[in-house]
Amino acid sequence: MNLRDISKLLYQIKLTNQEITTLFEKETGFSLTRYEMLMFLKEKGSCSQNQIQTELKIDSAAITRHLKILEQKGYVLRERNAENNREVFVRLTDKAIQELDACGKEQDQDRMGISLSLSDEEAEQLSQLLNKLHLNREQERG
Known part of the structure; x- marks a missing residue:
């Protein structure tokens, strides 16, 4: 990238x-x-x-x-x-x-209020990707 x-x-x-x-x-x-x-x-x-x-x-x-x-x-x-x-x-x-x-x-x-318009599975995938980015940055620093 x-x-x-x-x-x-x-x-x-x-x-x-x-x-x-x-x-x-x-x-x-x-x-x-x-x-x-x-x-x-x-x-x-x-x-x-x-x-x-x-x-x-x-x-x-x-x-x-x-x-x-x-x-x-x-x-x-x-x-x-x-x-x-x-x-x-x-x-x-x-x-x-x-x-x-x-x-x-x-x-x-x-549920009309705050909705990310993501399924539970999509929200889990997003969470995993964000955690991966975060953990990679921590490993590079430490």
């Missing part, structure tokens, strides 16, 4: 990403990053800010900014570790759990 073909493919991915993430935010009321943060917390329970940062591959300034917004909206509570004042633990509020559940139910009932 030559450089021009690669740039066309990457640009197509970029445009598609912009369109889909804008639709996701419009339909759910959450940015994709904040939704992933909330779902990680929902699945894992209380965890450190560093764990969220590592899992979602977000820099420390961005994670702090996102968590501050989520805290102001009443979705998360942040508490310093009494034994290590530098460590911050984060957990979901009841409000966040209720809104995430309602959002999921609404999207399950109304």
Whole structure:
């Protein structure tokens, strides 16, 4: 694959990403990053800010900014570790759990909203291809 073909493919991915993430935010009321943060917390329970940062591959300034917004909206509570004042633990509020559940139910009932127009098999293939690209980049770096 030559450089021009690669740039066309990457640009197509970029445009598609912009369109889909804008639709996701419009339909759910959450940015994709904040939704992933909330779902990680929902699945894992209380965890450190560093764990969220590592899992979602977000820099420390961005994670702090996102968590501050989520805290102001009443979705998360942040508490310093009494034994290590530098460590911050984060957990979901009841409000966040209720809104995430309602959002999921609404999207399950109304498939017209966020739809990638892919079959389950196509979505799995896309996921595998994206994982392959990601893993190849990690291997080249490390």
